[in-house]
Amino acid sequence: MTISTPLQQFLLNVENHPNDIFLRQPFRGEWTTWTWQQAADESRRIAAALHSLQLPKGSHxxxxxxxxxxxxxxxxxxxxxxxxxxxxxxxxTASSIQPILEHSDAKAVFIGKLDDFKSQEHGIPPELxxxxxxAYERNERYNWSELIEEHQPLQHTHQWHEDELMTIIYTSGTTGRPKGVMHTAGNFNRVMHAAIExxxxxxxxxxLSYLPLSHIAERIAIEMNSIYNVCVISFAESVETFAKNVAEVQPHIFFAVPRLWGKFREGILKKIPQKKLNLLLSIPxxxxxxxxxxxxxxxxxxxTHIYSASAPISVDLLKWFARxxxxxxxxxxMSEDCVYAHFERPYDYRHGSVGKPFKGLQVKIxxxxELRVKSVSNTKGYYKEPELTAELFDEDGYLKTGDICEYDHDGYLFVTGRLKDQFKTDKGKxxxxSPIETKLLANADIEQCCVVGMGIPQPIALITLSDIGKxxxxxxxxxxxxxxxxAINPSLEKxxxxxxxxxxxxxxxxxxGLLTPTLKVKRNQVEKIHQQxxxxxxxxxxxxxWE
Structure with a gap:
């Protein structure tokens, strides 16, 4: 059987591994598990419930x-x-949820594990x-446990075609309003087959799943990887239990944003100061x-696979962990290329680079x-935004990434900035x-930074202090x-x-409002507040x- 969609692969796993554990969810410190068969049964019942609620095929x-x-x-x-x-x-926030639900033409919404739903609730249109x-004490007009009791499993699941729209992923929005990135079932399938190889x-x-599943990286690395490789997913219960949960799971694949890697280093240095750590590491x-x-x-x-994602990470921090x-x-x-992209491989990497392209990824600079890419998994465009979709691609069909990049002589790609982040000083330069910020973030006293300079002769760095710095x-x-x-200035142009x-x-x-949900600095907002x-x-x- 040739697998061409994620649902086909999921159903094959249920057939071949019905009693293997698929999902592990902690409740008050105790793990509850679902086998592939149990998860399939509940999902089939909810699918039947969706149809009974007058949500036909194609509903958002x-x-x-x-x-x-x-x-x-x-x-x-x-x-x-x-x-x-x-x-x-x-x-x-409610003011960000509402426009997405309205723009996406959503007819229903699953509401689950949230920290402050009371403040978010008025962002949900009443007709949804x-x-x-x-299970997470989120009670609504219709509830999961009641629906699975009231409905028999859906016998005939939808037969997806590769080119059918399967999801609309709204960008986290470092600048401007979020855009709905459209991806088909086949896009995910092709990315996973490439990634596995x-x-x-x-x-x-x-x-272990803890970064937002609403982001393309977690969707691919965790959800799709689990489906295509019959992996067990454990979830973090809360921010407070995160360290305990990850230590219990000891995942084979782990990725974090640079800010979290910085936090990990902070935690280690609080227990073992750098001088003592250097000494201990020098004794065989x-x-x-x-x-x-x-x-x-x-x-x-x-x-075996440890990644930093979402934003650049300093080479010094990479080398610190390598020790x-x-x-x-x-x-x-990015969301738009479905992560059919550049990767460092565990067996082939170079500090500071983002690796080499997957086979089949067409690239031009x-x-x-600006890096531009074309692949079989590029987005079909932005939902209901034909003009923005047209702007996303060039005349040859390459996706404009907005990243300023260069290859070294061995074919590793290095990101040197973002087109939209560039600014001009009073000197006209x-x-x-981004590269300057990455160098600064090697300092463990710095939590976040934003290099700015519009209206002044030379750039300055706005920084927030880490816990160590505070x-x-x-x-x-x-x-x-x-x-x-x-240390940094001599490495820069004057x-x-x-x-x-x-x-x-x-x-x-x-x-x-100064960080995106994926913990990237919202440069526009920082500048709006501080430029004066x-x-x-x-x-x-x-x-x-000192401000």
């Missing part, structure tokens, strides 16, 4: 929930019913059918014991340095902030930041030299300014 159905076993089963049920899924970031994941992904591995027998212990506590003792035998690799993909005296922080400026580091009073968070102060900060005495 949203999922608003943090990652959990029921998120997965809801998505499978939507596939079984022949409907189209609209995943929504669980951290979005609401189905609650009552290129990355040497193995079957029956343990996975002790070094092995220390590395093994740290990897065990991080939950990475058996991880602990934690080999972090990178990739460059424009005169401006264009600055690409525990230091003002003088020690200034000394640390001055050392970073002194017009790129950082004139100042400005320490922000408050952190940038999802809640205050750039000239004042630039003229202030000293290299380190």
């Amino acid at each position: 159905i949203a999922i608003l929930s943090k990652n959990c076993a029921h998120w997965m089963m809801a998505d499978i049920a939507i596939m079984m019913a022949g409907c189209i899924s609209i995943p929504i970031y669980p951290t979005l 059918i609401r189905i609650g994941f009552d 290129e990355l040497r992904l193995e079957k029956h591995r343990a996975l 027998i002790i070094s092995g014991i220390v590395k093994k212990s740290i990897k065990q506590k991080l939950g990475l003792s058996r991880a 602990l035998d934690v080999k972090i690799t990178q990739a460059l993909g 424009t005169e401006e340095g 264009y600055i690409s902030p 525990q230091k005296t003002k003088e020690d922080v200034e000394e640390s930041l001055l050392a970073s400026l002194a 017009y790129e030299y950082l004139e100042k580091a400005v320490v922000m009073k408050e952190n940038w968070t999802i809640e205050n 102060f750039y000239p004042h900060w630039f003229l202030e005495k000293g290299k380190v300014i």
Whole structure:
């Protein structure tokens, strides 16, 4: 049987591995499990319920929930019913949820595990059918447990074609409003077959799901990987139990955003200061014991594929973890290319690069340095946005990534900036902030940074302090930041030299609108708030300014 869609593969797993564990969900510290057969049975019943609620094939159905076993089963049920899924970031505010639900033409929404649904609820249009994941105390007009009791399993699931629209994924939106990226069943299928071969992904591995399933990276690396490789997915119960959950699971595949890798380093250095760690790692027998212990506590003792995703990570941080035998690799993909993209392989990587393209990925770099890609898994476009779709592709059908890139002589791709992030100083020089920010983030005292410079002669760095930085005296922080400026500036062109580091009073968070749900800095919002102060900060005495 030739597999051409995710649902076909899922049903084959149910047939061949009915009693193997598929999903593991912690409730109050205890693990509840579902076999492939049990998950299929619940999903079939929910699919039948969707049809009974006058949601025929082709209906658009949203999922608003943090990652959990029921998120997965809801998505499978939507596939079984022949409907189209609209995943929504669980951290979005009501004012962001409402336009997505309205623009996507959603007719129903699964509402599940959420931290503050009360503040989000008025973002759900009243006419939508609401189905609650009552296992997480989310009770609605229709509830999961009641629906599976009231309905028999759907016998004939939808027979997907490769070119049928299966999901609309709304971008996290570092700039502007989110856009609905359309992907077919075949797009996911082709990406997974390429990834299995290129990355040497193995079957029956343990996975941990905690980054938003509404993001393409988690959707591919966790949901689709579990379906195509018969893997077990465990879910983190909460932020508070995350470290405990990952240590219990010891996943074979793990990826995190750069900010989390920085947090991991912070946690290690709080227990073992850098000087002591350097000493321990210099003693042969002790070094092995220390590395093994740290990897065990991080939950990475058996991880074969470790990735950093979503934003650039500093080479210094990569090398820091490499000393602990934690080999972090990178990739460059986006919602629009379904992550049929560039990857460092565990067996073929170069620090600082995003690796080499999957076979079959056509690539070109424009005169401006923009990477453009074409593959069998590129998006069909933005939902209900023909003009934006036309702008997304060039005349040859290549997708415009917006990333400024270059290959080295061995074929590894390096990202040097983003077209839309470039700014011009008063001297008329264009600055690409991303590489400078990545260098700054090697400093463990820095949590986030944003290099800016419109309206002033030289760029400055706006930074927020990490927990380690906040525990230091003002003088020690200034000394640390001055050392970073002194180390970084000689590696830059003179017009790129950082004139100042400005320490922000408050952190940038999802809640205050300065981070995306995937923890990327919303440059436009940061600039909107602070640009008026750039000239004042630039003229202030000293290299380190406190807001």
